[in-house]
Amino acid sequence: MDISxxxxxxxxxxxxxxxxxxxxxxxxxxxxxxxxxxxxxLRNRAFANSVGQNAELYITGWIGVPVHEMAHxxxxxxxxxxxxxxxxxxxxxxxxLGYVKHEFDPKNSYHKIGNFFIGIxxxxxxxxxxxxxxxxxxxxxxxxxxxxxxAATGWxxxxxxxxxxxxxxxxxxxFLYLSLGIASHMKLSAADFKGxxxxxxxxxCLVFLVNLTANSVIALxxxxxxxxxxxxxxxxxLLSLFYSIMLYALVISLAYLLLSYLLLGIVRLxxxxxxxxxTPQSS
Numbered sequence: 001m002d003i004s005x006x007x008x009x010x011x012x013x014x015x016x017x018x019x020x021x022x023x024x025x026x027x028x029x030x031x032x033x034x035x036x037x038x039x040x041x042l043r044n045r046a047f048a049n050s051v052g053q054n055a056e057l058y059i060t061g062w063i064g065v066p067v068h069e070m071a072h073x074x075x076x077x078x079x080x081x082x083x084x085x086x087x088x089x090x091x092x093x094x095x096x097l098g099y100v101k102h103e104f105d106p107k108n109s110y111h112k113i114g115n116f117f118i119g120i121x122x123x124x125x126x127x128x129x130x131x132x133x134x135x136x137x138x139x140x141x142x143x144x145x146x147x148x149x150x151a152a153t154g155w156x157x158x159x160x161x162x163x164x165x166x167x168x169x170x171x172x173x174x175f176l177y178l179s180l181g182i183a184s185h186m187k188l189s190a191a192d193f194k195g196x197x198x199x200x201x202x203x204x205c206l207v208f209l210v211n212l213t214a215n216s217v218i219a220l221x222x223x224x225x226x227x228x229x230x231x232x233x234x235x236x237x238l239l240s241l242f243y244s245i246m247l248y249a250l251v252i253s254l255a256y257l258l259l260s261y262l263l264l265g266i267v268r269l270x271x272x273x274x275x276x277x278x279t280p281q282s283s
Contacts, residue, residue, distance in 0.1 A: 079114025
């Protein structure tokens with residue numbers, strides 16, 4: 001095999017590895033993030049048409065919005081972005097409930113990668129907070145052994161979660177409400193998506209370089225230096241926990257959406273009945 005064939009094989013293996021890793025790590029995150037975005041959009045519209053735009057703030061926003069903005073602030077600190085202004089809960093007329101403004105050095109690759117994680121921070125940090133609440137309020141539902149496939153770990157967390165026994169357990173209802181408030185505001189705004197995309201390009205370049213280096217090492221016959229198997233197992237456990245929480249957040253967000261439409265239907269029914277009662281009858 002000549003040099004050109006080896007280079008082609010090296011590049012092909014590197015691109016293939018990048019595509020598989022990005023899909024494995026971020027594919028489900030992207031799909032769930034899009035779903036949460038549209039669920040939240042529909043729910044806000046339903047509340048606005050039934051009980052007013054501020055209803056969402058009073059029901060879940062008071063806890064969900066601060067956690068959302070705190071997530072941005074924490075990842076700004078991790079990636080050394082300068083926070084110029086932060087409002088963890090500050091409703092405004094344009095619909096903004098809170099914000100974190102930050103600055104970074106566009107020439108700094110670490111800062112640029114940080115844009116991606118700062119953008120998706122509400123989903124990452126929100127999942128951590130929900131997991132922590134589960135550990136404090138309902139520790140019996142945490143997995144005893146953090147091993148196995150993603151599906152197995154996810155099943156281990158929420159197996160028989162909604163049962164008759166929990167209906168009389170105040171801890172269950174506190175967890176359900178708090179997690180609902182956080183999950184309802186884990187969705188990403190347009191600004192969050194924009195920031196994440198700008199950082200994703202730099203992250204993708206880094207992943208490519210890492211894979212290129214690893215494949216070059218393997219091509220030289222140094223396979224013994226590879227730790228991909230160990231790393232994959234560790235990442236798989238973390239993904240198991242993370243996507244379990246994300247799926248739970250999506251499920252209760254969908255249930256919350258159905259509740260908002262039920263409320264909207266009741267309001268419209270009462271409004272229709274009121275109009276028919278007030279209409280004068282001809283004799």
